[in-house]
Amino acid sequence: MRSQPSQDGDGVKIQRIHDFGGGLDPFLMLDELGSDSPDDYLGGFPSHPHRGIQTLTYVLHGGLTHEDHLGHTSTIRAGDAQWMHTGRGIVHSEMPLTDSRGLHGFQMWLNLPARDKLSPATYRDVRSDEMPHLIGQDADLIALGGRWRATDGEAVEGPLNALAGNGAVGHARLAAGGVLNLETADETLAIYVFEGTLTVADDTVAAGQLARLEEGQTLLLRSEDGAQCLILAGTPHREAIAHYGPFVMNDMREIEQALSDYRDGTFTGQ
Incomplete structure (x- = not known):
């Protein structure tokens, strides 16, 4: 599956992968924001609503400032993440910041199970120094959320431990000749390569591609020239x-009720 160019918010240019048919359940969408031209993103994402999902935003360069109707105000920068459980409803904005390398980041949507879709909204940010690393051979994995285990038995757990569908998200970085060998037992397992070329088992995955993997296989990642990817894992809701x-x-x-609630001002009632 290859990411496709799109726009969102106030004209922000993104590369998007989405599957609202359940093929990546519990994940719904992955957006990559990346540009060294401020005109591509500085319009940002002005105030807008969400219901029924969680979002996870992760920044590699630049930053994002979040504000919402609950009173949260927070800025995340390179290496930081923010997690939002929208539940019944949240109204928020995300405005980009830039650094010497422009802006590069990701936002993932995770579907909430039916029992949680009208739960209270919550928000949390996580700093880069809170995220543990799992070390491979000239490679490492930064654990944003979920539990990760290497084949040698070493394990780490990311600070975001309430991702929908027992979700786990990791950022893998491989130098030239790097190898990362992970044990997995998740039914949903996918890898999005955003830099370089990665060999996953015997398949080659290039930048901008997402590979859906078989359940429970040992995850062997290798790169001849260096690569980076996001690894997404979880348990489907099947709803x-x-x-x-x-x-x-x-x-x-x-959906019609959500639209009605937003129009009449009852959308965020807890």
Whole structure:
């Protein structure tokens, strides 16, 4: 699956992969924001609503400032992440910041199970020094969330431990000749390469591609010239998905209710 150019917010240019049909369940979407031209992103994402999902935003260069109706105000910079459990509803904005290398980051959407779609909204940011590293051969994995185990038995757990669907997200970095060997038992397992070329088992995955892997296989990553990727893992909800703009529910009646609640001002009622 290859990422496709798109725009969101106030004209922000992104590369997007999405599957609202359940093929990456519990994940729904992965956006890559990356440019050294401020005109591509400085419009940012002005105030907008969400219901029924979690978002995880991770920044490699530049930064993002978050504000929401709950009173949270936070800025994340290179290496930091922010997690938002939208539940019943949250209204927020995300405005980009730049550094000498421009802006480069990711936002993932995770679907909430039906039982949690109308739960209270919450927010958390995580700093880079809170994220443990799992070390390979000229390679490492930064654990944003979930538990990760190397084949030699070493294990780490990322600070974001409440991702929907027992979700786990890791950032793998391989130098030239690097090798990272992980044990996995997740039914949903996918790798998005965003720099270089990666050999996953016997398959080659290039930058801008997402590979969906088989359940429970040993995950052997190698790169001849160096590469970076995100690894996504989790347990599917196996529930119906209804999607409209920033809302993800289980049927269109619930989508219509979300639209009505947003119009009449009851959207964020807890």
